[in-house]
Amino acid sequence: MITAERKPMDELTEYVKPFGRILLVGCNECVTVCAAGGRKEVGLLSSALQMHFMKEGQPFEVKEITLERQCDPEYVEELVPHINQVDAVLSMACGCGVQEIARRYKEKPVFPAVNTKFMGASESQGIWAERCQGCGDCVLGITGGVCPIARCSKQLLNGPCGGSTKGKCEIDPGVDCAWQLIWDRLKALGKSDLYEENIPAKDWRSGRGGGPRKIIREDLAS
Amino acid sequence: MKTESTLEKILAAGHLAVTSECGPPRGALPAKIKEKAEMLRGFVDAVNVTDNQTAMVRMSSLAACIFLRQMGLNPILQMVTRDRNRLAMQSDILGAYSHDIDTMLCLSGDHPHFGDHAMAANVHDVDSIQFVDMVRTMRDEGKFQGGEPIDGPPKMFIGAAANPFADPFELRVARLAKKVKAGVDFIQTQCIYNVDKFAKWMEGVRDRGLHEKVYILAGITPMKSAGMARYMKNKVPGMDVPDELVKRIAGVPKEKQADEGIKICIETIERCKEIEGVNGFHIMAIEWEQKVPEIVEQAGLLPRPSVN
Amino acid sequence: MQNFEPVIVAFCCHYCAYTAADMAGSKRLSYPPNVKIIRVPCSGKVDAIHLMKALQKGADGVYVAGCLDGDCHFKTGNIRAARHVDHVKRLLGEIGIEKERVEMFSMSAGMGEKFAEVASDFTEKIRKLGPNPINRTAFAEARQAIG
Numbered sequence: 001m002i003t004a005e006r007k008p009m010d011e012l013t014e015y016v017k018p019f020g021r022i023l024l025v026g027c028n029e030c031v032t033v034c035a036a037g038g039r040k041e042v043g044l045l046s047s048a049l050q051m052h053f054m055k056e057g058q059p060f061e062v063k064e065i066t067l068e069r070q071c072d073p074e075y076v077e078e079l080v081p082h083i084n085q086v087d088a089v090l091s092m093a094c095g096c097g098v099q100e101i102a103r104r105y106k107e108k109p110v111f112p113a114v115n116t117k118f119m120g121a122s123e124s125q126g127i128w129a130e131r132c133q134g135c136g137d138c139v140l141g142i143t144g145g146v147c148p149i150a151r152c153s154k155q156l157l158n159g160p161c162g163g164s165t166k167g168k169c170e171i172d173p174g175v176d177c178a179w180q181l182i183w184d185r186l187k188a189l190g191k192s193d194l195y196e197e198n199i200p201a202k203d204w205r206s207g208r209g210g211g212p213r214k215i216i217r218e219d220l221a222s
Numbered sequence: 223m224k225t226e227s228t229l230e231k232i233l234a235a236g237h238l239a240v241t242s243e244c245g246p247p248r249g250a251l252p253a254k255i256k257e258k259a260e261m262l263r264g265f266v267d268a269v270n271v272t273d274n275q276t277a278m279v280r281m282s283s284l285a286a287c288i289f290l291r292q293m294g295l296n297p298i299l300q301m302v303t304r305d306r307n308r309l310a311m312q313s314d315i316l317g318a319y320s321h322d323i324d325t326m327l328c329l330s331g332d333h334p335h336f337g338d339h340a341m342a343a344n345v346h347d348v349d350s351i352q353f354v355d356m357v358r359t360m361r362d363e364g365k366f367q368g369g370e371p372i373d374g375p376p377k378m379f380i381g382a383a384a385n386p387f388a389d390p391f392e393l394r395v396a397r398l399a400k401k402v403k404a405g406v407d408f409i410q411t412q413c414i415y416n417v418d419k420f421a422k423w424m425e426g427v428r429d430r431g432l433h434e435k436v437y438i439l440a441g442i443t444p445m446k447s448a449g450m451a452r453y454m455k456n457k458v459p460g461m462d463v464p465d466e467l468v469k470r471i472a473g474v475p476k477e478k479q480a481d482e483g484i485k486i487c488i489e490t491i492e493r494c495k496e497i498e499g500v501n502g503f504h505i506m507a508i509e510w511e512q513k514v515p516e517i518v519e520q521a522g523l524l525p526r527p528s529v530n
Numbered sequence: 531m532q533n534f535e536p537v538i539v540a541f542c543c544h545y546c547a548y549t550a551a552d553m554a555g556s557k558r559l560s561y562p563p564n565v566k567i568i569r570v571p572c573s574g575k576v577d578a579i580h581l582m583k584a585l586q587k588g589a590d591g592v593y594v595a596g597c598l599d600g601d602c603h604f605k606t607g608n609i610r611a612a613r614h615v616d617h618v619k620r621l622l623g624e625i626g627i628e629k630e631r632v633e634m635f636s637m638s639a640g641m642g643e644k645f646a647e648v649a650s651d652f653t654e655k656i657r658k659l660g661p662n663p664i665n666r667t668a669f670a671e672a673r674q675a676i677g
Contacts, residue, residue, distance in 0.1 A: 009624035040579065044621065047582040052625040054586075054664035154304070154330055154344065158351035158400055160393065161330045162385030162412060163459040170459035171335040183393055195393070198400050201308065201352040201367060 001030035001121070002094045003128045004037060004114035006045065012090070013052055015111040019087035020059055023079065024049075024113070025101065026066035027093035034128050036114050037092025039066040045092065045113060070097025076104045083108060119150075136206030136213065142194055144185025149202075151178035157199040224361065224407065227324045227379035228296045229268040231529040233408065233437045238495070239502030240523050241298065241410065241439060242514050243270035244290075246281035255286045258511050259295055265515045266505070267526055268296040268325055270410070274305060277337025284314050287323045298381065299323050302331025307347035308356065308367050315357065319376030327381040327410065328353040351404045354382055358405030380405060384438075385412040386423035387462035395426035402435050409436055410504040413443035415454075416462040417493045424497050433499030440494045443506045444513060445483035448472035484517065491521040536590040536656040538565045540649065541580065543573040545603040546639045547595030553642030561649035573597070574607025581618045581632050588665055591656035593633040595648065601638065608636065627663055630655060 006012075016022050024046050032038030046062040053060035063086055067075045070093040079101070083089075088109040091098045094116040102110040118130040133150040139157070140147060149155045153169050160179035163170030167180040186192050204210065223234060232239045242262050247254040255271075262269055269290060273283040287297035299318050301311060318326070330350045334342050348356065348367075356367045357380050364375040382401050386394050398409065414420045420440070427433050445451045448471045455463035467486065474482045494500050503523070507513050518524055542548040548569045554561060570576055573596030584592045594615055596608035612634045619629040633652065637644040660666075 009621075013625075040577075043579045044582055047579065047586050048621050048625050051582070051586050051627065051664050055626065055666070153333055153335075154349070155346045156330065156349040158349050158397075160388070160390075160397075161350075162383060162388045163332070164389050165459045166389055171333045177389070179393075180390055183390060195396060196399065196403075198351055198355065198403055201348045201356065204347070 001033050001119070001128075002096070003034045003117045003120050004031050004094050005117060006036055006041065006092075006114050007112070009048060009052070012045075012111075012113060013049065016049065016060075016088060016090060017053075017058070019109075021061040021063065021086045022049075023063045023065065023082055023086040023089045025070065025079065025089060025091045025093070025097075026064075027068075027070045027091075027097055028066055029069045031093055031114060033122075035126075037094075042066055042092060045090075067093075069093070070100055073100065073104065076100050079105070134207065135202070135204075137203065139199070142197075142199070143182045144189060144191065144194075146178055146181045146185055148178050148182065151176070151181070157202060225324050225377040225379040227268075228529060229298070229325050230379045230407065232267050232527055233501055235527065235529060237502075237527045238500075238523065239268075239437070239439060240266045240505065240518055240526065241268045241270060241502070242266045242505045242507070242511070243272060244286070244511070245272045245275055245508075246283065246286040248278070248280055250281060252281075252286075252289050255281070256289055256293065259290050259293060261511055262514055263293075263295060264526060265518045265524070267502075268298050270298040270300050270327060270504070273300045273302045273329070273331070274337070275332070277304065277332045277334045277339065279338060284318050284323075287318060288321045291322050296325065297323055299326040300329060301326060301353075302329045303346050303348055303350060303353055304331030304334070305345055307345055311348075311353070312356070312360065312366055315360065315376050315378065316372075316374075319378065324377060325379040325381065326357065327383065328357060328406075329383055350382060351400050354380055354401055354404040354406045362405075379407050381408045381410060382406045383412070384409045385460050386414075386420050387412055387416065388460035391419075391423075394423055395430060395432070398427060398432055398436070399430055402432055406436055408439060408501075410439045411441040412460060413441040413506055414490055414494065415467055416464050417490060419462055420494070421497055424499050428499050437501040438499055439502040439504040440491075440497075440500050441504045441506060442487060442491055442494075442517075443508065444487035444510065444517060445471055445479075446510060447476070447479045447483070450483075484513065484520070487517055488520050491517075491523075534657065534661055536564050536653055536661070537588060538562075538591045538593070538649075538653055538656060539568060539584045539589045540565050541568050541570050541573065541576045541592075541594045543596045543603075543607070544569055544571050546597040546601070547573070547635075547637055547645065549639035550595075550637050550641045550645035553640060554646045555642075557642050559642055559646040561646040562653040564653045565649045572602070572604045572607035573611035574602070574604060574609075576611055576614060578614045578617050578621075581614065582621070585622075585627070585631065585662060586664070588662065590659075590662045590665070591631050591633075591652060593635055593648070593652055595635045595637060595645070598636045598638050628659055630659060631662065 024042050026037050026042035042064050046064050083105050090111050090113050092113040098112045119132040120128045120130045123129050130150055135149050152159050153171050164177040169175040169177050244258045271283045271286045283300050287299050290297035328350050334340050364372050384398050451468045451471050454461050471479050471482050573594050576594050581592050594611045596611050602608040615634040618632050623629050635648045
């Protein structure tokens with residue numbers, strides 16, 4: 001999922017303090033799974049914001065709504081009945097959702113309530129770790145299912161570097177050395193000879209290097 | 223002979239080569255690098271000039287190498303993949319060769335986490351193995367990495383680093399094999415304190431016949447004190463410092479520890495001379511460059527051969 | 531603040547804390563009337579939002595009383611409750627409200643004295659802390675109106 005973390009309260013109160021009434025919009029997908037911007041978090045943030053402004057003696061109202069997701073126009077459309085009753089929108093979705101709301105409701109200020117972090121997976125309850133960087137040219141088939149772009153601190157395609165220590169990355173003992181993981185997997189699969197192949201320099205055009213990307217499905221696009 | 227590099231000539235002639243290193247200054251004043259380099263004249267065959275070592279900004283290796291060349295020394299241009307994309311790298315290689323810098327070392331580089339600009343973008347457009355392949359393509363095929371021809375290809379003698387002491391050990395020979403496949407000409411290893419482990423790695427290297435395809439320079443760094451020994455043992459990733467070594471230095475009074483460190487250093491060199499496949503030594507005397515002449519002399523590596 | 535009577539909300543789990551409250555009652559142990567008890571099946575059922583809403587609606591202090599460590603009827607409900615309390619403390623800290631206004635306490639069903647003690651001590655602590663800052667403006671205005 002796309003993971004995110006709520007922004008600090010002082011940053012959020014700065015964003016919304018010029019307004020008397022805001023629409024606090026949650027998202028039922030990724031940010032719900034990583035407990036950053038789902039229905040529950042909307043409730044908590046709403047309460048915290050209201051209490052903050054009550055303390056300041058400033059009138060402040062919060063309208064709460066959680067959409068199925070914010071990255072599809074059909075769902076963003078559901079805000080139409082509410083949008084004119086508020087002065088601004090605070091979205092708890094990832095950057096994708098915030099932008100779609102801003103795109104649809106051009107005259108309404110929209111603010112992000114979370115910092116979008118990475119594409120990752122749950123390692124265990126309450127712990128999410130980075131897994132994918134969307135490089136656009138997946139090599140997981142030859143690295144035993146472990147991504148060297150997202151999980152190696154130096155994104156080496158022919159790792160490990162000389163700093164790998166006891167299976168951990170030199171920058172942080174809490175970070176696994178991706179190439180140790182890759183090697184262990186290749187061994188377990190009986191494919192250690194794959195390691196001997198030199199993977200050539202990457203063409204970054206399939207990734208961010210080629211500019212903002214788009215996928216167009218001719219069979220689906222109207 | 224692939225290049226005009228003095229280091230290549232010395233190694234090809236069968237001598238034990240000796241290299242050392244210099245770190246450029248943390249500013250734009252050239253005097254310091256010239257001083258350090260001058261100390262090494264006549265004692266080493268070539269001098270590595272580091273590239274933003276430990277991810278701390280220093281005068282560029284390329285600029286410092288030019289100064290060394292002007293002094294009549296043989297600089298080895300170190301370049302890391304951390305700070306530049308492939309355009310900048312190829313561009314700097316052309317620039318270096320235009321100033322008669324004909325030997326280089328291709329490295330990944332320490333992570334910005336360790337340096338003074340932890341907030342910087344970590345480039346790694348290519349990794350060290352792809353880097354070696356790129357330089358070899360420039361030299362032997364006269365082509366840029368993108369495929370276009372080079373008008374005046376750089377004839378670089380290509381080096382890389384090897385660390386027999388990093389984990390996982392079972393991969394360390396295979397990683398050298400990958401660099402050899404990519405076209406590396408010579409290797410400098412991480413500094414050796416655990417000679418037995420280094421010997422074991424060399425055994426693996428010889429088993430695969432790699433010692434006949436690449437020149438190997440054993441990395442040597444003298445210990446200054448017990449404190450330094452402990453620091454390197456515990457705080458530096460990819461370093462193997464045996465307990466006996468720390469005990470040995472710590473067992474000697476403080477004023478005598480530096481001398482003991484030099485003694486150990488010479489002993490290490492002598493032991494490595496006996497290991498088949500070792501073609502020379504890379505002496506890294508960090509913040510102790512003035513000791514290099516003494517070490518080279520006591521290790522019986524003088525006079526340095528002259529080749530044309 | 532002589533006229534300030536704190537409003538305290540206490541979420542008490544049915545199996546331990548609420549039974550302890552009953553015990554206190556039958557033993558005629560007094561505890562301040564400021565404490566409004568809400569019985570829940572398990573302290574773990576008390577979510578962060580319940581604590582926040584209690585404060586938002588004007589409570590000056592809120593606490594969750596659950597079973598002793600290892601004794602939770604639902605195994606780990608009391609551990610969850612403690613985590614929710616910690617989460618709310620952090621959130622309160624971020625908006626400048628005293629973290630001491632929300633707490634977690636443990637007791638067994640037979641600990642009537644403990645129940646009364648916790649109720650009294652917490653009420654006193656909140657009395658000293660003063661009214662919930664969100665009430666302060668309202669409180670101050672009300673006081674002025676009374677004169």
